[in-house]
Amino acid sequence: MKKFFAVFTFLFLIQSINAQQDSPFYVDSLQMKWVNDKYNAMTLEEKVGQLFIVAAYSNKDAAHELEIENLVKTEAIGGLIFMQDDALKQVDLTNRYNKVAKIPLLIGMDAEWGLAMRLKDVTRYPWAMGIGAIQDNNLVKEMGVAIGEQSNRMGVNFNFAPVVDVNTNPKNPIIGNRSYGSDVSNVAQKGIAYMNGMKEKKVLASAKHFPGHGDTSTDSHYTMPVVGHDLQRLNSVELAPFKQLIDAGVASIMVAHLSVPTLEPDPKIPSSLSKKIITDLLKNQMNFKGLIITDALNMDGVAKAYPAGEVDALAFEAGNDILLFSQAVKTGKEKIIAKINSGEITEERLAESVKKILMAKYYVGLNIYKPLDNKNLIQDLNHVKYKELIAKLYENAATVLKNEENLIPIKNLDKIKVAYVPLEEAEYQNFYDRLQFHVPVDLVNIKSASEVSKLKDYDYVIIGLHKSNETAYKSYKISDASKSIIKSVSAQNSTILSLFGSPYALMDLDVSQTKSVLVFYQNLNTTQDIAAGVIFGAMSANGKLPVDVNDQWKFGNSVSISGIQRLGFAEPEAVGMNADVIYKIDQIAQSAIDQGATPGLQIVAIRKGKVIYDKAFGYESTERKKKVSTKDIYDVASVTKVTATLPLLMKEVSDGAMHLDQNLSSILPRANSTNKANLKLREILAHQAGLPPWIGFYKESVNVKNARLYLDYYSRKQDEEHPIKVTDNIYIIGSIKDTIMDDILYAPLGAKKYEYSDLGYYLFQDYLETKYEKNLDSLAQESFYKPLGMYSTAYNPLDKFSKDQIIPTAKDRTYRNQLLHGYVQDEGAAMMGGIAGHAGLFSTAQDLSKMMQMYLNGGTYGGVKILNPEAINEFTKDQYSGNRRGAGFDKLADKNNHGFGHTGFTGTMVWVDPDKQLVYVFLSNRVNPSVDNNSLANKKYRENIRQALYDAIVN
Template sequence: MKKIWFAAILAVQSIYLYAQNSPFFIDSLQQKKWVEDKYNAMTLEEKVGQLFIVAAYSNRDAAHETQIENLVKNEAIGGLIFMQDIAVKQAELTNRYNKVAKIPLFIGMDAEWGLAMRLKEVNRFPWAMTVGAVQDNSLVQQMGNNIGEQSARMGVHFNFAPTVDVNTNPKNPIIGNRSFGSDVGNVAQKGISYMLGMKERGVLASAKHFPGHGDTSQDSHKVLPMIAHDLQRLKSVELAPFQKLIDAGVASIMVSHLNVPALDNSGLPATLSKKIITDLLKNEMNFKGLVITDALNMDGVAKQYSPGTVDLMAFEAGNDILLFSQDVKTAKQKIIDKINSGEISEARLAESVKKILEAKYFVGLNNSKPIDTKNLLADLNKVSFSETTYQLYESAATLVKNEGDVLPIKNLNDIKIAYVSLEEAEYNDFDKSLDFHVPVDLVKIKSAAEISKLKNYDQVIIGFHKSNETAYKSYKISENSKAILKAVSAQNSTTLVVFGSPYALMDLDLNQTKAVLVMYQNLKTTQDIAAGLIFGAAAIKGKLPVDVNDQWRFGNGISIPSLNRLGFADPESVGLSSEILKKMDVLAQEAIDKGATPGMQIVATRKGKVIYDKTFGYESIQRKKKVEPTDLYDVASVTKVTATLPLLMQEVSDGKLSLNQTLGTIIPKANGTNKANITLKELLAHQAGLPPWIGFYKESVNVQNARLYLDYYSRKQDEEHPIKVTDNIYIIGSIRDTIMTDILYAPLASKKMEYSDLGYYLYQDYLETKYKKPLDSLVNEKLYKPMGMRFTTYNPLDRFTREQIIPTENDKIYRNQLIHGYVHDQGAAMMGGVAGHAGLFSTARDMSKLMQMYLNGGTYGGVQYIKPEVIQEFINTQFSGNKRGAGFDKMGGNTNCKCPSEQSYGHYGFTGTMVWADPKEEIVYVFLSNRINPSVNNNALANGKYRENIRQVLYDAIVK
């Protein structure tokens, strides 16, 4: 009995020691038994074979595939490192090779910024240098988790990342952007976060390149670089991140081909040095995980040592895994010969092979299954991965200079901005992202001698666009670009945006440049983000991850809060599927093909980001000019909720109005009429009993022959006929009083929901009387100008050419002409084009800004236009049995569909327009069209429910 208890105690102690010493420990006896059984069942040749990971490719010929298969079957190699480039093919090959493997293969990849580092058509995460600027390490861990999920789905167990080299040498040709930066603590913490994220997905990390490749100007792929620092410096800088990752439980460390005399003065590469690997890494630094060589075909070792010999030397030095062997068969035999001769002990072999088996168990290879290739690419490109990527790029953006607080640009009133794109990777779509906020001119400057082109601009934005093709591209800025920047900065208020490495700042003269924003990489995503940051679409939070020079140091970065303006993003970054959103294009084109409307603009946003901004078709059925984003549409009744209603909300916010007030208290002329006791709430919810419409114009025209009565109209503007209706038609000035009288003395019906335009004439009268300004001036001053809504206006011909305005009806009854540049609504036309219910012209982009202001709780661009509780009061349903809010249309009561929520609100316009906002899903949707061109009798848009169906696609596209 005592013997049994003694054996049990020994077993427990053995398991305890095993757990303490192995970063791969999972479940005690089962794991240990699996390892021992597999090890004992192998021949010596098979055990030695486990030490090798060789390179495999998914884009090579059948001979290569046969060669790899033979190595797996005949040499019993332990694993493969896949290099490139087709995901499904790689998965198929992994399954094929595993069929002939006695022990399932370790599959590794270099996936420092995700599998896109090696595979086509896969989501790419940011480079390490970009990530180094991020201050929220939970985002870095999320990136590691995402890369781990990608890897696990691909059947990859071993990611040869993160790079924890401390990049203290800007001239480093091989690390650079692959490093988290020049600060030891930041590099270590980012590496730990990355590693822990992958571990959550059961994927092994491998910290590299031990003992530290950050301070060299040579590439170990070509030569053997020397790290000449003394031991104290090495311990405090180069070795420090590795020690921190060892303490945090990193599974593997990759040793690099470096000559480090302070650690081994023999001249041996670190990869082959027992002093560096066994004495330092394993014994002194107490690393118990897998030690893996850097690729053994690199010239840093391959030039000096023959294939096979270099493998043997690496194993004798203490490496557990021999990566990228050039001659497995020869190398195996050399190791076996040394074991048979007693020069290498069986225990030494067992140490490495059992660690490899423990790690294989840890990643689930004790229960290996084939990779399912169904939906593989979709799974490698999950929406959540794009969300993480976007957040990282946005969080990394670093503002290193902001003289005079020029960023973000707050005042958009009539500001004139130019954009100049420089460097070899010019990408001129950046100006289109800037253009969303205010018009920005793209100005071509080839030399400093041409800067006079910019002299009349209030602000100049210069972009240095460096190649994003690989992480190894040079960060250097051309002398010509430097000269242009210096000259422009001396002449104009200039903002520089660096779409490249922060090292680009090294020798720039930035003394007169007002603001400098570093974006780290040159991508559409980073350009969209940069445009948003310049105008305050998000907070600026990043800090420099490196010491650039004496002026620009690690940790520099000015934090700026968000102004809550709209920015741009890929749909996936806000939880939408791009693939599903393509149905919006199909429906839009179908509407045009079926004659529902000649053309349209559509903008959709989610979570404060524009994810869909497109135009379709032509300005009219004549199909002469395609619709542009800056073309102006007559928004018709959308005017109510984008002009009059926000002004009323401001009145309530300021305590000057209440929805429970009666009309008589704000419009004295209403007293003594049947309108006096109507509450504002009743009027706004269309429950006041007002007639839906009064055909004011019908009293002034013979509708049978479309002839205007001369009592009302003149072909020339004069004192009696001051109000312009349209080209060559002017109406008597007293018509406004006539319209008001007709409304105030119109009969009332029962108080049930009956949509009516008439209340908004009354609100216009209230606002204009109180402020002694016309409605168009009032709303422009209070909303449109400060919000940067430059394309929103009444009477657009006062500011824009006719070619930029979309025509509506060919009116054959009242005005007897094509309505082009003038309001379609007859009542608004009689008011001179400015009315509370209609008359506004705008673009979908501008309308999205105003609807986003509502969604933001009344703020936009850092300005509180309306109190959030007031917006909620107007959104709320006002009366039982009436689905409308105070001014807004609302959805019905269906809460069980994937569709606009009950909280959502918006408005439709007669001309074929629609604006909508959904607080629950954080969606804004704007649809502008001219379905009444050429005739108001065209109801195909409504009958086909195109506005609603396109909106529904947004909800269908929600992934999370």
């Protein structure tokens, strides 16, 4: 008999060791020693206490905090689920509660879309429905890693996620957006990827809501939903993802409060209290070795039928290891202990659960507990890399379901008329602003289908369906009025429908005549940025529909859209920059206004093809009557060189029509008999040809002491002799251009060393206009501004824009004797009729950023190849030793910085850094009212903003 018991004991120990090693928490024998030592040292009351996880709040009063502390101390509970809402307070409370815990607490949270599900001021990841559209599961794993890191930072060991319910019922009121969709395999793959990411950071995942909450039309928070499918269906759909996660090593499974007659015939017993479902099915048949946890025991799906405390005992008896959100810990413990003492529950059963819990605690590192540090907590939780990942997730979720006639991305931006119609009345302004960056867009508000005639003259109508992003549980349904408007507009116009909400909104929507249908899953600034980007080709769309919506729209539906290298929008963190850059630029810009360096200014900053900053500051003049906007048009002064003349010369090089080592006379025959004939084009462009820095052409035509114009040159009326308009009521003789050219060509040359000169650009202008028999404005418009969508860029802007759109510059007291408003500030350019190679262009920071991005893209923008990258490289590289200039472009003295750009006399700057993928545009009218105001340059406001951008780059 003794021999029998010895063999039995040995076999039991072997079986126990094997079971422990099969556990997803098993580490090594040292772990098991720790577990057994802790278990053996506990009283029965302490062992039972480990089964309980209760709800803790960081926004409740001192009485609540004391209550939780007492539960930890006197009832020896095993863990806490923090519900809301302050991260710093939660860390403090975690330290406080663990200080009185005999064994450190498992800290859990519902963090399905990250800790922001429960905490304010923390980065929020996409809802699961959007994640379900992503085709790259490595991104989902990255999300799991990121949430794991944030959980580590908060001392959270247990994330009650992922949701692996297969949402086959569009009317599901509680799962919906929390599900990865209606396809079993996709749901399982996303759940495994998320789980594996957290696992790398030793954060426990809990798949929920077993045995499957996806096909219910009621909410278990309020009642007990019924899942009435037969066993074949349950195995193939509801249970299948759980089985796949079990096979992949999921740490925990949460059991829902459901009635599933096929699995538990007694309608009074919810799945969370069913031994048939938990022990027989989940543990024995599905061979799950991890922690089994109840859904919250305060939910009406179970709490209505069972008294608090009693439900805890029933749940444990059914096979659950952890009792979540207990409402009566003391009573629950007493009832469980009573059942153990009576033999209804064996101590082996208790040991099984408690040792699993202890193994889990060791696995996540609670065997060596360290108090949490809250220093820089909020900054750490909102690290740049997390926001960069979030943007990437939303971008990869973007789904195009329909795109007739390849309507998007919209390629040709020339002379198109676009309207935007917002529907459903949630926030839309950001989307509208982003659309306007690419083309002028009219906002047209329509309340009923009877008003769609307002849109009849538009080439494109973009409709935004903006659903509330307040919670994942908001209704996806759209109004009958919106449905009618969409149908009517689509019948009349080429219509692009962007849905910012659940794809279920398409269920009974007639889009048969809608040309393009896009889904972005949530209504956020980020998704609105992406939507504008997809429509205009800033980015691709590769997401696929994650659910069956109706007979038309099925899981996996999509039309792949490729980007065409236009500019998009993003938060700084999304492109590897610290968000503090926004604050720093704001500060510098506002200081420039406050210190009187300029009345107003515009700034655009771009990284990795995404606009991260686009703002205007100040007023149009020192009178401070009218605030400036991002749509105002500025005199860009010498930035004209790199946005008009230089790109045209680069095009000549790209087309093989010239090279930079040609002599000037080879392109400008009139230079043949002058000392300029043998100047190399490269020398002229690098300001190393010995040309005089400046010639005051206007001084020969005016008495500069009193700004009286000589009648030999000027007339108050335009006539045959005076065809060139200088400003209002001032016209100059037509021969002045030849006079200017002669003055330049016959001017003496200096030494061939670096000395900045505008004069070469008059020569290049003459070459280009003579060759093509068009003025510089027409050449630049056709070659660059139209294909780039630079709608607000032109010479002589008053010919195309209203005066209200144009920012005034200097009060000219020596030549034109007037405030210059819509006329070029540079006197030489004015004598050329406002069109010159070195100055005269007017533009916005937004428009100039498109050309700068084209340079950064290697000559391509909007799907159109405009310049060869070799030509751009030739013009932007260092040209001569000891000279920081490129061929026309300015550069830094630091040879390790390969950036290039230019500044302008009116207070402007453009900058491109190919290494850092950075574009920066600064426009101002610092010369208003006087050109003598030099504090913008003296205090280096433009340069300081550029440096702030460099300093903000993290990766």
